[in-house]
Amino acid sequence: xxxxxxKQVDRRMFLMTGSxxxxxxxxxxxxxxxxxxxxxxDKVPAKGAEQNAPAAQSAGKTAVLQLWFxxxxxxxxxxxxxxxxxSAENSGIExxxxxxxxxxxxxxxxxxxxxxxxxxxxxxxxxxxxxxxIQAGKVESLSKYQKDIATLDWLDPIKRLLTRGDDFYxxxxxxxxxxxxxxxxxxxxxxxxxxxxxxTWDDLVKNARAIAKADQQVWGHYIGTKPITWSADQVWIAxxxxxxxxxxxxxxxxxxxNSEAGVEALKFYVDLVHEHKVTPLKAIDxxxxxxxxxxxxxxxxxxxxxxxxxxEAMSFxxxxxxxxxxxxxxxxxxxxxxxxFSDSKNKxxxxxxxxxxxxxxxxxxxxxxxxxxxxxxxxxxTAAWKEHAAKHPLMQPFLDAQPRAxxxxxxxxxxxxxxxxxxxxxxxxxxxxxxxxALDDAARAADEILAR
Amino acid sequence: xxxxxxxxxQRHLAWQALLYVVLSAASLVxxxxxxxxxxxxxxxxxxxxTSVPHFIPQSPRWQNYLDVLxxxxxxxxxxxxxxxxxxxxxxxxxxxxxxxxxxxxxxxxGRDAIFFMYLGAMMVPIQVTLIxxxxxxxxxxxxxxxxxxxxxxxxxxxxxFLMRQFFLNFPSELEDAAFIDGSSRWRxxxxxxxxxxxxxxxxxxxxxxxxxxxxxxxxxxxxNSEEMKTVxxxxxxxxxxxxxxxxxMAGATxxxxxxxxxxxxxxxxxxxxxxxxxxxx
Numbered sequence: 178x179x180x181x182x183x184k185q186v187d188r189r190m191f192l193m194t195g196s197x198x199x200x201x202x203x204x205x206x207x208x209x210x211x212x213x214x215x216x217x218x219d220k221v222p223a224k225g226a227e228q229n230a231p232a233a234q235s236a237g238k239t240a241v242l243q244l245w246f247x248x249x250x251x252x253x254x255x256x257x258x259x260x261x262x263x264s265a266e267n268s269g270i271e272x273x274x275x276x277x278x279x280x281x282x283x284x285x286x287x288x289x290x291x292x293x294x295x296x297x298x299x300x301x302x303x304x305x306x307x308x309x310x311i312q313a314g315k316v317e318s319l320s321k322y323q324k325d326i327a328t329l330d331w332l333d334p335i336k337r338l339l340t341r342g343d344d345f346y347x348x349x350x351x352x353x354x355x356x357x358x359x360x361x362x363x364x365x366x367x368x369x370x371x372x373x374x375x376x377t378w379d380d381l382v383k384n385a386r387a388i389a390k391a392d393q394q395v396w397g398h399y400i401g402t403k404p405i406t407w408s409a410d411q412v413w414i415a416x417x418x419x420x421x422x423x424x425x426x427x428x429x430x431x432x433x434x435n436s437e438a439g440v441e442a443l444k445f446y447v448d449l450v451h452e453h454k455v456t457p458l459k460a461i462d463x464x465x466x467x468x469x470x471x472x473x474x475x476x477x478x479x480x481x482x483x484x485x486x487x488x489e490a491m492s493f494x495x496x497x498x499x500x501x502x503x504x505x506x507x508x509x510x511x512x513x514x515x516x517x518f519s520d521s522k523n524k525x526x527x528x529x530x531x532x533x534x535x536x537x538x539x540x541x542x543x544x545x546x547x548x549x550x551x552x553x554x555x556x557x558x559t560a561a562w563k564e565h566a567a568k569h570p571l572m573q574p575f576l577d578a579q580p581r582a583x584x585x586x587x588x589x590x591x592x593x594x595x596x597x598x599x600x601x602x603x604x605x606x607x608x609x610x611x612x613x614x615a616l617d618d619a620a621r622a623a624d625e626i627l628a629r
Numbered sequence: 630x631x632x633x634x635x636x637x638x639q640r641h642l643a644w645q646a647l648l649y650v651v652l653s654a655a656s657l658v659x660x661x662x663x664x665x666x667x668x669x670x671x672x673x674x675x676x677x678x679t680s681v682p683h684f685i686p687q688s689p690r691w692q693n694y695l696d697v698l699x700x701x702x703x704x705x706x707x708x709x710x711x712x713x714x715x716x717x718x719x720x721x722x723x724x725x726x727x728x729x730x731x732x733x734x735x736x737x738x739g740r741d742a743i744f745f746m747y748l749g750a751m752m753v754p755i756q757v758t759l760i761x762x763x764x765x766x767x768x769x770x771x772x773x774x775x776x777x778x779x780x781x782x783x784x785x786x787x788x789x790f791l792m793r794q795f796f797l798n799f800p801s802e803l804e805d806a807a808f809i810d811g812s813s814r815w816r817x818x819x820x821x822x823x824x825x826x827x828x829x830x831x832x833x834x835x836x837x838x839x840x841x842x843x844x845x846x847x848x849x850x851x852x853n854s855e856e857m858k859t860v861x862x863x864x865x866x867x868x869x870x871x872x873x874x875x876x877x878m879a880g881a882t883x884x885x886x887x888x889x890x891x892x893x894x895x896x897x898x899x900x901x902x903x904x905x906x907x908x909x910x
Contacts, residue, residue: 243853249869273854276866281849288850292763294772296853463870468678487871492675 240526242272243296244515245286247279248547251486255546262542263533270526272298282306290315295518297527301347304338304587307514311339311346316516318344322528330554334510334584346516348531349552351544353481353511354578355415357501361494363388363395363476374498378419378445381477381501385455388476397455399469399478400446401599402606403462409598410585411463411509412479415500416442418507424586425627432623434598435616438504443605443612450606458607481511482575486548489571497571499578510582512552541565550576590626597622663885670694670878677874693879702855703880706863711887713778713848713859714841720783721837722830728784729792730818734804744793751786755846763850773853782847785840788833795829796822831898839888860884 246256253276260272275296277285282299283306289295295315301307310316319326320343327336327345335349361371367387375381385397401408414424422438425431433439449456455476459465466478473493479500488495500508515534517527533539541561544551550572556562557576566572586594601619604610610618635643664684669677671689697703731737732744762781771777799822807817823830848859858866864884867877892899 247869248871249867250872252869252871275854278849278862278865279869281865284846285849288760288763291760292767294763294767467870468874472678483870 238269240270240523242270242298242523242526242530244272244274245277245282245296245299246274247277247282247300247302248483249276252483252547258546259534259539259543262539263530267529267533270529272530286310290518290520293520295520297521297523298515298517298530300350301514301516302511304512304584305591307347307516308338308587310516311341315519316346317519317521317524318346319348319517319528319531320344323532331552332510332512332554332579332582334582335512335514335552338512338584338587339514347514348516348534349512349514350534350540351513351547351549352552352579352582353483353549354575354582355412355479355481355500355508355511356575356578357477357479357498358470358484358488359477359496359498360388360470360473360475361496362473367476371494371496374496375477375501377501378503382449382453382455385449385476386453389453389455391454393474394457395474395476396457396469397453397476398449399461399466399475400449400456401461401463401466402446402450402456402603403460403465404596404599404603405462406592406595406599407463408461408602410591410595411481411511413442413446413598413602414585415479415508416445416503418509418583419500419503419505420445421504425623429586429588430627432594432620432627434623435613435620439616440613443602443616446602447605447608447612451608460603482550482572483548485569485571485575489569495571497574499574499581506581507583508578508581510579510584512584513547513549537561550579590623590629593626594623597626666878666881666885669875670882672875674873674875690875693875694883697876697879697883700876701863701867701880702858703860703863703883705856706858706860707883707887709775709778709857710842710860710884712775714838716775716779717782717841718834718837720779721785721788722834724784725788725792725833726818726823726826726830728789729794730796730822732789733793733796734799734801734822735814747786747789751790759846759850762847766851772851773857775857777851778848778857778859782841782844785837788837791833791836792826792829795826799826828898828901831895832901835891835895835899838891842884842888 244256244260246253253274256274260274264271279302282301286295286299286306290310290313301310327340327343331339331349332352335352336345339346339349357374359374364371364384367384369384369387375384381398387397389395389397401412410424417424417434417439420438420442422436422442423433426433446456450458461469463480466475467480467484467487469475470478471487471491473491482497485497488497500506515531517524517531521527534543537556537559538561540551540553540556541559545565548569551557551562557566566576585591597619598616601610601615604618605612605615609615668684668686670693671691672686672693673688673690676687728747732740732747766772766777766781769776771780803821803825804817807821812821842859843861844859845861845865848862849865852858852862855863860880861884864877864880867880
């Protein structure tokens with residue numbers, strides 16, 4: 178083997194690397210185009226696979242709708258099935274789903290909307306995004322397509338969220354309510370009746386204490402302690418409302434969560450960890466909560482019905498129940514809504530899709546694979562829902578709690594305020610501040626946000 | 630002077646042993662997340678979250694790797710990332726060599742002012758330029774294309790800065806000798822300067838490739854389809870409340886392999902480049 182000087186090796190290596198890069202560049206330039214699925218690609222005629230649906234259909238072409246969705250895995254697969262069913266019944270329209278990471282949906286949507294390239298449809302979890310888009314005038318009024326849509330029997334809080342004047346701005350496709358999941362095996366081991374879940378805060382503490390064995394890492398109850406919005410406006414707010422408190426004052430101009438009721442709710446959290454020792458001192462969010470619960474070492478946790486399908490597959494029997502009550506019984510309402518974007522190139526086809534989803538059998542098909550509840554009251558009386566509910570009895574307690582459900586504040590600065598409250602929860606639970614001091618500090622920050 | 634009755638050689642050995650213990654512990658801390666990633670990628674889902682965590686899977690499940698490739702488009706995402714990262718790295722290296730050479734070796738009016746503008750641009754976070762860049766890419770019809778992913782990123786101020794620093798320290802006698810022999814500026818760069826700059830070029834290649842491979846925000850806004858996702862974007866979109874973490878970790882392990890290979894191949898150049906350019910990653 179001949180020897181080469183380092184300089185020769187270097188040069189050869191550089192040339193090889195450069196050639197490789199050029200070859201790759203060439204290959205990329207010659208690649209088949211990725212299917213154009215909306216956005217700016219439509220502005221270039223050569224790439225525009227999408228056309229307005231009626232025009233496309235009349236020309237025998239397929240209109241391709243772009244749907245952004247934020248739940249991966251089996252839920253994503255289910256949505257594909259929904260879309261296939263839709264396309265089978267509506268020739269000429271294809272719906273392509275792209276999963277956008279849930280935490281990044283606001284960033285991606287904000288950029289796409291600002292750049293004039295939104296998708297045709299997007300699945301929006303929670304009230305804030307939908308409300309912001311409606312407020313900014315970036316989504317279509319669905320009342321243009323169906324005059325009476327605002328008067329249908331949507332759950333009242335959702336109807337209020339999506340209605341401005343006579344206009345209704347997004348299709349509610351599912352709902353959810355915070356509820357209690359509990360481990361029936363641990364109930365039996367603690368000599369508790371597995372069919373008698375806690376009905377009040379006192380019951381919850383009593384049962385959790387009976388279950389917890391801190392030395393064996395067995396815990397009685399999980400709460401949300403990670404300083405994120407989920408801990409605040411999806412979980413702790415239930416305890417706040419149940420203690421008789423409110424998030425903001427009635428004019429929504431200042432914080433009200435630092436009231437006596439708020440302090441009581443946060444002290445309840447602190448006591449669960451430090452006095453009753455039924456909750457571990459660690460950062461807990463929805464994922465940690467669910468995953469730890471699945472180990473079989475957690476007595477109760479509170480989550481939304483989307484976890485029902487997973488709970489059914491756990492290695493121990495799981496039961497569900499409405500959230501325990503205190504002075505009041507309100508619980509937060511979750512939801513999924515789907516607007517048509519004002520800059521969509523396929524508005525008619527998008528409406529065809531939404532109106533198809535409004536049919537009861539399709540509405541049930543949508544929620545059945547997601548593990549959610551219907552967004553319309555009358556759906557629960559349909560044969561399709563009854564058949565689904567019979568197969569998934571863990572759903573029923575969530576449905577029972579729906580009449581008590583409320584939407585958390587979703588107006589100006591909602592996310593920032595929730596983050597402040599999330600940080601207050603963490604500060605109090607980790608005993609860096611007293612509950613009162615933590616909430617007062619968060620309230621001051623919230624007032625500044627609201628005053629902007 | 631004898632300390633604790635040890636000879637000089639024994640003290641040296643003790644010091645070496647202590648050093649190795651500390652470095653091994655530090656390496657373990659750095660490697661622990663990766664070990665956990667690989668370990669989790671081989672666990673059945675039911676074993677991922679157990680009350681007593683364990684590193685070694687009780688029944689290793691290689692099927693997870695097949696499952697993640699079948700369930701998600703991880704193969705396509707890896708190909709996309711490879712294409713994007715290769716072209717982006719090649720682009721960054723090319724533009725950085727030319728601009729760095731100009732800033733480091735040439736004298737022209739306004740050179741330092743322009744360079745300081747470059748430095749200023751380095752301080753502007755991507756979030757500031759996100760929407761303007763998106764608008765331009767949209768106007769060009771490049772949303773959801775390789776062009777849209779790559780072209781806005783083929784000039785990196787950091788790369789220009791790194792190469793300029795390297796060229797500033799390059800011995801001018803070598804270039805002067807070439808000029809005396811009748812070489813043009815371009816030929817001197819290509820045949821004299823560049824072959825001797827391989828450590829810096831290799832370091833920049835690794836930095837650029839790694840940055841492109843790990844980039845998340847730009848692909849997030851510019852990619853609109855599953856087929857065009859890069860591996861980081863794809864992995865992120867696998868995460869959800871109900872995700873199977875063993876599959877996510879299998880995907881993460883697959884995504885780390887190309888970078889590991891790149892580093893192993895170019896390791897010697899990388900270390901020399903970092904030392905010679907006076908920069909750390």
